[in-house]
Amino acid sequence: MPADIYDWIAQLKSDQWVLDVGSGQGSFPGAEYSCAWLALDDDPAAYTNAVRYSRVVGRGHQLPVRDGSIDLLISHHSLEHLAPLDETLAEMARVLKPGARCYISVPNGYGLCDAIYRLVFKGGGHVNRFHRDEVVSLVEQRLNVRLAGWHKLYSSFVYLRKLMELLENPTPKLPRRLMMIGWFPLRSVGFVQRTLYVGARLLDRWLRTDLAVYGWAFFFEKSSGQPVVEQPGYVNVCLYCGTGQGAASAQRTGRLSCRCQNCSRTYPFTRPFRNTV
Numbered sequence: 001m002p003a004d005i006y007d008w009i010a011q012l013k014s015d016q017w018v019l020d021v022g023s024g025q026g027s028f029p030g031a032e033y034s035c036a037w038l039a040l041d042d043d044p045a046a047y048t049n050a051v052r053y054s055r056v057v058g059r060g061h062q063l064p065v066r067d068g069s070i071d072l073l074i075s076h077h078s079l080e081h082l083a084p085l086d087e088t089l090a091e092m093a094r095v096l097k098p099g100a101r102c103y104i105s106v107p108n109g110y111g112l113c114d115a116i117y118r119l120v121f122k123g124g125g126h127v128n129r130f131h132r133d134e135v136v137s138l139v140e141q142r143l144n145v146r147l148a149g150w151h152k153l154y155s156s157f158v159y160l161r162k163l164m165e166l167l168e169n170p171t172p173k174l175p176r177r178l179m180m181i182g183w184f185p186l187r188s189v190g191f192v193q194r195t196l197y198v199g200a201r202l203l204d205r206w207l208r209t210d211l212a213v214y215g216w217a218f219f220f221e222k223s224s225g226q227p228v229v230e231q232p233g234y235v236n237v238c239l240y241c242g243t244g245q246g247a248a249s250a251q252r253t254g255r256l257s258c259r260c261q262n263c264s265r266t267y268p269f270t271r272p273f274r275n276t277v
C-alpha cells in the first residue's frame, strides 16, 4: 500500500508523539489526529494562528525533547533551512523511538524551481542543497531508518505569489533586487508564474523532463523488506496556496481549469502524465 502522511498521522494513538521540525504554521494543518503533537520553529512569528497542537520556539540542532520519545518525525520543507545539518540529524536520531517513522520533504537543490527561488530571494534561507539519492542515504544512515516510499512534489511556483504580496506592501527592509522587480506592474509577476506553471508541465510531458518538479517527499520506516517504489505525485497544484489535488477528484471549472479544494480559487488544469495523478 502506498505510504501517505495523512494515514501515518491518523494511525498514531493518543499516547504517541509527532514532532514537526521547522513547522511554520504547522506542516499539515488539515490532518486529523488523536496523538500528541509538538511543533517546533525558530521563528516565533510562525505561531500566529490558533492551532490545536503544542508549540515551542527552538532550533533543529537543539531539540527540547527526551531521547527516544518521538513516534513520527515530520520535516516538511525544513531540512534545507536547518544548520548545522550534522548536529540537526544527530538530534533527530536521538529523539526517535526504535521503529519510529519519518516523513521528510526537500526541494531538489539543483532543479529549476529552487534555482528561481534562490535567485529571487538571494538564497531564501536555503542553506543545504540536496540531490535525491544524497538526502535518502544521509537520512537512512544518520537516522537508522529505511526508505519505504517516495513521490515527486510538483511546483506551482507559489513563492512568486508571496513575492507579489511583499511588493504590494513594501517595507524599507525589502532587498534592492526585490524592489527592482517591483518596478514592473505586479500582474507581470502573476503572468510569469502562470507561464512557468503551464510551460514547465508541457515540457515535462513532451520531453520527459522534471522542470515542474519542486522536490520530493520521502517516507522512512524500519525496513519492510519490500522494494521501494515511486508513488504518483499530484501534478495539479494551486497557484495561490500551493495545495495539490488529484486530477480525478478536482472540481473542474472548464476544459483547462479547476478549483482549488483548499482556497477555492481557479487555476489551470493539467491532465496527468507519467507517474502523476
Ligand SMILES: [Zn+2]
Pocket (backbone or CB within 6 Å): 238, 239, 240, 241, 242, 243, 260, 261, 262, 263, 264, 265
Ligand atoms: Zn488554493
